[in-house]
Amino acid sequence: MIRLAGGAFTMGEESFYPEERPLRRVKVDPFWIDPTPVTNRQFAAFVADTNYKTFAETPPNPKDYPGLDPEMAHAGSLVFRKPVGPVGLNDWTQWWQFCVGASWRHPQGADSSLEGLDDHPVVHVTHQDAKAYAEWAGKTLPTEAEWEFAARGGHDDGRAYQWGAELAPEGRMLANYWQGAFPVENTAEDGWETSSPVRSFPANDYGLYDMIGNVWEWTHDWYVQPKAVEKKKGSACCAVSNPRGGAKGDSYDPHAPGMKIARRVTKGGSHLCAENYCRRYRPAARQGQPIDSSTSHIGFRCVVRGARTD
Template sequence: MKNKTYWIFALLTIFIVSIAYGFTKLITPKDKLETIDCAETPKISGESDFKPTIVNKTPAPSAVPKGMAWIPGGEFSMGSNVEDESLCSIKGVTKDAAAIHRVYVDGYFMDKTEVTNEEYAKFVKATGYVTVAEQKPTKEEFPIANEEDLITGSVIFTPTPTAVNLNNFLQWWSYVGGTDWKHPEGPQSTIKGREKYPVVQIAYEDAAAYAKWAGKRLPTEAEWEFAARGGKTGNLYTWGNTLKPNGKFQANIYQGHFPIKDGDTGEDGFKGIAPTAQFAPNQYGLYDMAGNVWEWVNDWYSTSYYDELAQEGKVIKNPQGPSAYNDPNDPSQIKRVHRGGSFLCTDQYCTRYMVGTRGKGEVRSAANHLGFRCVKSI
């Protein structure tokens, strides 16, 4: 039906355009993926913009909550000086991660891993909580949709049968009815046997509700990046400056031809999503701060926020994000920040597993590569 097609397209667009690599109007890929010109390392500028990280010397409290790590806080340079979106000739769409600016955060605890299916199931059992994907959309949200078209569901990655130009993301994303955190890849899928996998198909309010129940909160973007950097200064990745030290991948990301069916070669050990904690932790004992699933943070998304902080010319203490959301590419949608990249990040299209880069999402949208982790103030 025409109206149904329009409504599903609208919901799909809300989420996909919201993701950082949705700036497809800036991308002009070549016809054949085999001919894409890729580099070993990204182009960077302004290396001197990174000043030394100064880690607080406050010792860890005697009682660290189970499953969490102590992050001492301190002063660091936040943001990215990477010029391109990918390693394969996709130019200039990481500008929301500049300018690099100086930030201070107090110490806090952070979950060592993303919240898992097992943990989220305990929350739902205790509270009866119903996620956004499980709620029937309303006529208020989609006034032109027919009532019969308003079905529960969410967005899933849908590989293409053959190679495609990467200039139309709708080729590999689909809104599928019956998709939710218990059925993350469509109504026939299940989380049985995946208790230790990160929970996905989580909208912002779903993550915030869990955090409140657990006596925690979502991290600020500054807290997330300080923790991800592990006390180091200006590294490209949470583990250093080389994508594959000693020839080994350090995160669950996409290798092979994106977004073709069975295109992910699994060179990192996984095709698709992985259980948590399958790679070495960073210096603070945190797992999967790059790849596997994107993570919600608490800050509103604003394209110009980093520039505004840099222009203040001072150390910003415990920033909470901008006072309002601002995305000129999609001004009508309410967005918050994502961090860390996912198993779908590829050198051909999106390398936002790089530690200083950012993502974004409409607050009531979810997908099968989006989850979260929590923090706790002392």
């Protein structure tokens, strides 16, 4: 793990998506963080030691999902499938398919395997799966503030990307994201159509890899709209120390009132983020993900707060 000294920084972004606003000053204490997302090799060691079974490997209980189509009552997960022709960008079901048998062991569907993927980030893990691994490893999941502080690599100058103002400076591919017109054309200029082995792209200035692109990463925080930091009367400092996000009851999706599944913050974007869709391959970008979601593009990394004991 890499130790970060902590400090104050400006969280959020004003130029992209409304959920990233407003800009606010926050401060985080020192912490240790994994240099890469947790890999299939690492997750396999956890499973071998504990016999843990992930959410995607467990058939859903119909009692937990009233009205569930019996055809969907099987163990499985969401896998990205490239459409055969042009589709609208407002219907994610055109490129996401629930695949029976898909799991961290079978990332592209029941007939796929982990052959050659030991050093790729583990995917098809829910928030609880990530938390279970973290607890086994003597770690925890980062808060959104800790994650964003780490992703910025020590830069607090308003740059959009961890390396500067341009996504691909001088045409260089510095992260695993989608090149071309999502979701039908991927030119793979970065060398990868799906996930890539960790450390395939340059680390940021903290020595951390894949903080941008490759896979989304779970954080500890419930997903709520950020609030402006109120400056205390007579105080020159208005940074909030170690924010922990909002409340679970405020994290439900208001656009899906019938789906009462709480959401946690995911950060970093993935190999499916493109310039024409989901430009969330930035430190400030954030997304609310239902806690029971497992997909082929969500993973995680861990932190330890305070002094390490190992």
